[in-house]
Amino acid sequence: xxxxxxxxxxxxxxxxxxxxxxxxxxxxxxxxxxxxxxxxxxxxxxxxxxxxxxxxxxxxxxxxxxxxxxxxxxxxxxxxxxxxxxxxxxxxxxxxxxxxxxxxxxxxxxxxxxxxxxxxxxxxxxxxxxxxxxxxxxxxxxxxxxxxxxxxxxxxxxxxxxxxxxxxxxxxxxxxxxxxxxxxxxxxxxxxxxxxxxxxxxxxxxxxxxxxxxxxxxxxxxxxxxxxxxxxxxxxxxxxxxxxxxxxxxxx
Ligand code: C2E
Ligand code: CA
Ligand code: CA
Numbered sequence: 001x002x003x004x005x006x007x008x009x010x011x012x013x014x015x016x017x018x019x020x021x022x023x024x025x026x027x028x029x030x031x032x033x034x035x036x037x038x039x040x041x042x043x044x045x046x047x048x049x050x051x052x053x054x055x056x057x058x059x060x061x062x063x064x065x066x067x068x069x070x071x072x073x074x075x076x077x078x079x080x081x082x083x084x085x086x087x088x089x090x091x092x093x094x095x096x097x098x099x100x101x102x103x104x105x106x107x108x109x110x111x112x113x114x115x116x117x118x119x120x121x122x123x124x125x126x127x128x129x130x131x132x133x134x135x136x137x138x139x140x141x142x143x144x145x146x147x148x149x150x151x152x153x154x155x156x157x158x159x160x161x162x163x164x165x166x167x168x169x170x171x172x173x174x175x176x177x178x179x180x181x182x183x184x185x186x187x188x189x190x191x192x193x194x195x196x197x198x199x200x201x202x203x204x205x206x207x208x209x210x211x212x213x214x215x216x217x218x219x220x221x222x223x224x225x226x227x228x229x230x231x232x233x234x235x236x237x238x239x240x241x242x243x244x245x246x247x248x249x250x251x252x
Pocket of ligand 1: 045088206
């Protein structure tokens, strides 16, 4: 992995998020891809947890933040107006130095804070809110948008959610999977949407594969959809082409 970081074996792919009001691309999530010279493609779920045990996760984090900013800049230089791009942060990246690090990156690449979003997971709360909430507040004050990923799958309590300055909630794929057939999954999705709306958060449903799921989630009041129904994660050029041609999800 260290080798891959050094010699370009890592790539970011981009998965569009579409608005459930207009069907238009409203953002994208950057997802890591590792093309190993012998073993071929290695999924992120296999190497990120390993990296998280060592300081490698910090190098990986630095690389991916820089790579996302570089790509946004490159798209702009090609005359494209890319939507905000979300990057996944692991808990260990969430240090008091993070806001300054991102500030420097934005300046280096000449970007505005609203062009970048940060996805965090509930695993952050094991560090305790007194440590992480001030960092989050600083990032939000800079103009960054924070999304809570995999919501409902971890250990966090609603008391934490109240203290987190979060603009977006992502409904985890594990709940979306059972929609509309599984009554429990439908009830959980409904509860997340209701709560998110009360807290004035934007709600993104992840892992949407079928039109039935899309219709159900749209009727619940979800704001955005991400999933194979619209597109898998794709290389940067393919994502740029979708934005350029104004590709849309048909909502009927
Ligand atoms: P995640 O953040 O929950 O990312 C969403 C995962 O769901 C992605 O898998 C995506 O390809 C997949 N997905 C999206 N739509 C669908 C769908 O309709 N059907 C199905 N079956 N799957 C769908 P991926 O890319 O394999 O990433 C897995 C996990 O690896 C991510 O979960 C995230 O936790 C982690 N990860 C990926 N890139 C990064 C990164 O740059 N940094 C960190 N810290 N973690 C990352
Ligand atoms: Ca994510
Ligand atoms: Ca997720």
